Amino acid sequence: MIKKYYLLSPGPTPVPEKVLAKAALPIIHHRSAEFSDAFMEMTEGMQYIFQTKNDVYTLTSSGTGAMETAIVNLLSPGDKIITINGGKFGERWGQIARVYGIEVVEIIVDWGTALSLEKLEETLKANPDAKAVFTQLSETSTGSVYDVKGYAEVVSKTDAILVVDGISGLGAAKCPMDEWKINVLLTGSQKSLMIPPGLAFISFDDKAWKLVESSTLPKYYFDMKKARKSLAKRTTPYTPAVSLVYQQAEAIKLIKEQTIEGILEHHAILGKATREAVKAMGLELFSKVPGNILTSVKTPEGVDGKKLVKTMQSKYLAYISGAQDPMKGKFFRIAHLGYMGAFDVITALTALEMALLDEGYKLELGKGVAMAQKILREEWK
């Protein structure tokens, strides 16, 4: 049969055709006035997505680069921070910080659960010298969405700041930076921002800027004081990924047409359809706090979880994601993120039913799909 590949993982996500086409535009010089116009259009659009009046800085890097940018610009050697570790990306905050000699108070949260506000308050009280709390909006490794609004309320009552990794979450889960008083928010381009990997974005509020001013950790490429000076001149300190900037500007147009509220609702419908469909297949959700970015599903008993994912990816070319170490094989992840539509969810679910049968799970074909159809049809907008 014809090989047709479906990207159903939580990043990179499919890129709309109109956005793809922008990569074929001529690469103009990044110091030209013409490029500055495109760059500023994108930057202002990103403020709409961040829902902030703060500057948003563009990095030519992956999302991890933006995480490191936060650490190296906010902290100084010997500083103490609190990180919320409920999965691979929460763990990463601690890994980066320790490389730079930062003292890390790591709140370990069971994968698929969320930290309570009480526990966060307690930890802050026990560590009044902590400079910052680092969290995810959406923990991509489990599909959990955290109560960032609540975390921000708790943290704002202290001297610490809240740093939010919105890499897979921003644009698919509600996260208005200014309204929720988030001090630092960052994201990457290849998730709900609908463009290929390669750009990341970060924004700091005034409380965070005070830390930036006094930070002494070493940095050069990721130096945000330089980025601020450059942005005032409508540019970046170093060469940006020109074609990705064009693409991001175009993708923001599509997002603006839908509005932030419309995009969130879209994700809510796809998330609900996916969750109810897998339950109708007799499967169990892995996360107790699932968001609408991706759905993590426990591998049913008697099925080899790694083989199931391989069958989905290699036989049906429906590229969902497995779980990461140490949970490999225990669950799998179906994304419904960015430029994925109702029929991408249907593709994932149809292939999943077929793959489950292949791997020896007893189920009635079409049952989960029918549940998704029912929800999609009822909620169709």
Next chain:
Amino acid sequence: MIKKYYLLSPGPTPVPEKVLAKAALPIIHHRSAEFSDAFMEMTEGMQYIFQTKNDVYTLTSSGTGAMETAIVNLLSPGDKIITINGGKFGERWGQIARVYGIEVVEIIVDWGTALSLEKLEETLKANPDAKAVFTQLSETSTGSVYDVKGYAEVVSKTDAILVVDGISGLGAAKCPMDEWKINVLLTGSQKSLMIPPGLAFISFDDKAWKLVESSTLPKYYFDMKKARKSLAKRTTPYTPAVSLVYQQAEAIKLIKEQTIEGILEHHAILGKATREAVKAMGLELFSKVPGNILTSVKTPEGVDGKKLVKTMQSKYLAYISGAQDPMKGKFFRIAHLGYMGAFDVITALTALEMALLDEGYKLELGKGVAMAQKILREEWK
């Protein structure tokens, strides 16, 4: 919700991403040696698809241009021809011929049925002066596939030639030009050839060339004697659509990787899955001789056929086709053609179930989809 558009009509069909990207190559001059190389690579690839040793000529036109090319190059004023009219495209043969003062013996065939070999023999016997028989391989307006092999056997016993419109059929229904002794075969680029509209292809065998030599109908752009001279010099008489030639060369690579046999089998699986799925929804096939290019399905009683198609196209953005005049509203057409895969069929069927419910038809969601899943899984290769 995010607007995501699915092309599920019998042309234009989806273009593979690798093929789309070729449109962004620089437009080199069409008389350069570099372009000639690309053009000849495509031309030789087209011989593989036509399964012929004859030259295949490239036209920058739609498929209808290739139909007119056949008429004006084979015939002379006052000539008589036989056309098989079992739908919109069979009818078109007669329309073109009459414009040029050709006498047309039109065999009217009920839409969705096929002409018997006996009836064809009879008509040829009654019209021994007929220069040619004009047929479709696949009548796109109904999804019927004709017995071209049988027609060729019948016609080859006479002085007449057989001209086959393979526009929607070639590459999705078996049609080896040389083996079946087809005298003229033509097709268009936007169906199973997997590129955008704009190119058409036509090939003549020696018996047909005799008619071309003596034809006196007026022609300039479509003059095949000029095309033959140009092809000997590795080029076309007039400027070809350069970017489409690149794209066609790339698409042929994909087709060759699959092999003709593999591509036919792919279409056979998708066709079977679609037919059985709509039957499982309680619907009836329209054509009595359905092929694997598209499936025409009768509008069930109590449902407004035009509204159903509109709901599919405008609400679910699953762009299937309605029936054409005079059958508008009576049936609809789901294509599974070219670069459409198993999950495109699933998308069409899922949306169809939802749209049928919207339009008041009673059905159980997921039932047709489950049938398609069953067949696709069993036959998956």
